[in-house]
Amino acid sequence: MNAKTNALAQGFIRCHDCGYLVKRVDHPATCPRCDSLLHGRRPHSLQRTTALLFSGFFLYIPANIFPIMNVNQFGVGDPHTIAGGIIELFNSGMIPIGLLVLVASILVPSLKLIGIGLLLLCAHFRWQVNARKWTVMYRVIAFVGRWSMLDIFMISILVDLVNFGAVQIIAGPAATAFAAVVILTMFAAENFDPRLLWDNQQNL
Amino acid sequence: MPHLSTKVMNSTNFDACPECDLLLKPAQPKIGEKAHCPRCGLLLSRPHKQSVERTFALSIAGFILFFPANFLPMVGITVLGNVNTGLLMSGVLALFNDGMVAVAIVVFLASVLFPLVHISLSLLISGHLYFNRPNRNLAMWMRWMLHLDEWVMLEVYLLGIIVACVKLMAIAPLKFGWGLYAFIALIIITTMLTSGLDSGLFWQRIEQLRKKDNHEC
Structure with a gap:
């Protein structure tokens, strides 16, 4: 084989x-x-990656539904979801930063989940593909994963700095879910063995 | 890649690509040159001038900078006369006090503990190699350091600071402290460390030191 x-x-x-x-x-x-x-080859590469990918996928749902932070102003709470924070950046005219956060916290995690899923399918069903292109895709996925932590770090700074009696920022439940998604998908990418893609190619 | 007969092979005469497992003759690029895998295009090695010496020097500088970057205030914000200043650790504590224990631990690991361990290991390894001191833990330290690489997220944290500052600038005036400058210097140094580290050379030197140690015993 x-x-x-x-x-x-x-x-x-x-x-x-x-x-x-x-x-x-x-x-x-x-x-x-x-x-x-x-x-x-990495032991149980496909099984481990699949398990990590599914856990990441399920946690991705609460990460996007629940508020990632609450802005309390004079006792009135204003919950922000990940998407809400980006829309707010766009509305206040900070388009480059808005794009940055859009890429880091929405595009990268979702494309990463899809990408690892495709890599798993390719390795499992022994698709005959251009393995070089797929390996490059793996490399990109493994490289960009950590940049999604941007949102989590930003929240830790906001929570720390915006803490005045009347105005407070408090981290929301989605922060835990989102951090878990990033870490699980990083582990998933680490456990996937790109050499499996090459093992399956019969025309090499 | 020609088909190679199994009989003439000796494990030290060949190399394999880490991502596509192509059997290769070890490339020996000169300093400043790069070796790519002919099949998948992966960057196999890129030797740097005096990698051990440079790593040693950069690790010392990084280790020293770690402390001002962590203990001096980075960003200050003034609202209605009240000043709040932020440190790396105070962000972790703020999350912890909000009950976000898991997130606080993740932030602590990725921005404080792992960078410190990474720089300390790099200092230990390059120091032993620089002074040619064998140590039986060298291989273990090297493995830990390479595994830790991905989890040191200082540059991601800096991007987080930038986004947070852009959001806060609309609300209140900000002041940047010495901690932030030390932090940026620390990021430049860790980036130079990871990109200038010639892991192939380091493993060879570790192996030589181990042989020398066994010989003396």
């Missing part, structure tokens, strides 16, 4: 942590250079 030019098909395992190439053995072994456990 494996593409013949792959190191694993030729009887070699590349250490995940230090990149040392060792001869494949049948029993569990550790890397002679860095002592980490050797695996030909």
Whole structure:
């Protein structure tokens, strides 16, 4: 099944942590250079990624429905959802910053969920694709994930600074859900093994 | 890539691409050159001049800067004569006091603890390599540091500060403190650290030191 030019098909395992190439053995072994456990491919890559992706997907719903922060002015609360905060930025004329937050907190997480889903389907159903393009997609997904934490950090700063008796900003329940989505999808991307895409290509 | 016969292979003579697992002859790019995987295009290595020395120097600078970046006020806001100043840690505490414990922990890890551990590990590793001191924990430290890389989110935090400031500017006047400048300097240093770190070279040096240590014992 494996593409013949792959190191694993030729009887070699590349250490995940230090990149040392060792001869494949049948029993569990550790890397002679860095002592980490050797695996030909990430263990249970598809199962783990699927589980993390689904948890991320379900938490993405409360993250968008519930308010991410409450602005209390003289006792009157004004809840903001993620989308609401962006609309407010647009309305007050701060379009570049609004676009930045739109990309970081809406486009990146949702495209990431879809992208990892597609990668999983591709690896599972052994689609014959241009593996190079799909690997680039994986690389982009793995790279941009952390930037979604922007909203969470922004809230931690706002909550800290805007705390005057009459005017207060309080973090809402969506913040926890959103932070969880970002972290779960980061773990999902980390657990996905892009080499599975290459293993399935028969015309290499 | 020609088909390679299994018999002549020796594990040290070959390399594999981390993302597409193509079996490769190890590329040895010169300083300033880049080696890409011919099949998937991944940047395989990009050696930098004096990577160990540079990493050591930058880690010292980063370690020193970590403290003003964390303990000096970053942004101050004035509303009706009241001044509120923000630190990295005070944001964490504010979230904690609001009952957002999980979010507070995440912010603490990504913006305070992991950066500190990352810089300390980098200082430890490059220090041992610089002075050629073997240590049996070197490989473990190196693995931790590489795993931690992705979870150090200082530059994302800076973007968070910028967005928060833009939102607050409409409400009240802001004052920027020395903590913010130290924080920006710290980000420049950690970015230079991660981009200038030649992990291939570091692993080779760690292996050499281990052999030297075993030889002396």
